[in-house]
Amino acid sequence: MTLDVGSSIAKQATAWVNNYVTPILGRINSTKVHKLLRHVMDAINLYGNLINGNTAPNEALHKEDKPYYLRTNKNPRTFTEQLVRQAVGAKAIKNQLAAERQEWRAPRRRGRSGRAARRVRGSACAAAARRAQQGAVGVPAAAGGSMAPKTSYHLQRVAVDTLEKRPGLAGLAAMLGMQDADTIPVLKNARIDAVFECGTDREQLLRASPDYRGKPWYDSVGYQPSEGVAEYCIGEVRAIVRTADGDNVVIVEMVPVAGEPGCPLVQRGCTRLRWHRRDEEADCAVRVVPLACVRRLVHVVPDFAELAARRGFEPLPAALGGPLVERLAMRYFLNVFYPWDA
């Protein structure tokens, strides 16, 4: 974090206290509010970035020094010096050995792209890795596509009519061009190389399972409706299936809807959403897209204000398999505040 960024954050903290907290809650004489008002820059100067407000990484460093306590003579006056001397010396030797090992391994390493390309043909990470590999060694793109499809011996094959029992997937057989009695390999989760708006990429675990520790777990994702389309859509993944073309995700679609006038969440980039239903269909719209088209996981939250205004405070949001009218009446928000590195 640069000093300019730190100064900007300090100004934002001061503005938050002056423009929001004090007019709404009145003047608050507490150390916590005072720190936000006046001492954020001091804290950044002293400690740098707060690393998600989490002290665990620093605290974990104590574990590295603890074993060396056994090598001291336990004298309360001198054991700290002995412990530090032992720990620092041992760490220096370990670092030297690690550097030598790294140097030895470097020419033999295939790299992350090499490993990822062999994971799952057609998966997002494999495609990205293959592109990187091809770009590095000059292999034409068509070479990757001519590989023989990987046979999935380890995956559970599920009958399509069983898969259709998942919420919203009633017409899946027709979408996949299969019969009800046909079976298809189904994944409970898949790893993707997520790409964030800021350009950061990291691996994420995409999960779509009707029974994860006793409860269903279907992740929401941002995805390209088809390859080459720049716009991204939001939807909930209800199944991950493997076909001859590679891994595909079955997504129940969501579409943006206008927010309430003056809604502070919409003003800050939280897109308001609802389930999408096409005119000729009896249920919410479903789409099958390649796993490579999934950009990243997103966090979607029910619009509790709308729910409470419509049904009162106690009712829960509409269940996945609930009545269609209730599901279509529900509104959701895209949570842009969600910390994906926590």
Place this chain on the structure above:
Amino acid sequence: MHRYIVSRKQKQSTFTGKQQRRAFNALPFVVPGLFARVNGNPPPDEVSPGGSLGDLHRVRTQNATAAVRSTPRARAIWPAVSTQAQGNSNIMGQQKVNEDGYDADTDEDLAVINPGFKYDWVAYRAAFGDTTFPQAVSAMFAEYALLYARIAGEVG
């Protein structure tokens, strides 16, 4: 909230550090739902900015009265150890009334204080104009989430 942040069995007044990290992004979405309860669930198109401010003050008093009426039921679900702690706080409250300006240790005290409570609507209107109170509070939590994300250096 119960599923992601605090389990139903936990009885605590503040978040731990981990809960704070997990909850800050969800609070802006929870607050509008809570205000829907305070406002008596009016349809969104019937909430006028001026009216909602006046209504909120009235509803606040009503809620204080309702809290007193619901006290026995609320106390019944608390374990014995909590009742003991509340009894001690009553004694302390009698001994040190108004020492720090806070003497509402029980629901009855809360009901007595709330009707006389004067909210500074002038400062509120100066800052937010005709913005409804729920929207202003939601905006406060949303801004906090953005600020916290920047302070902690997070992605997304």
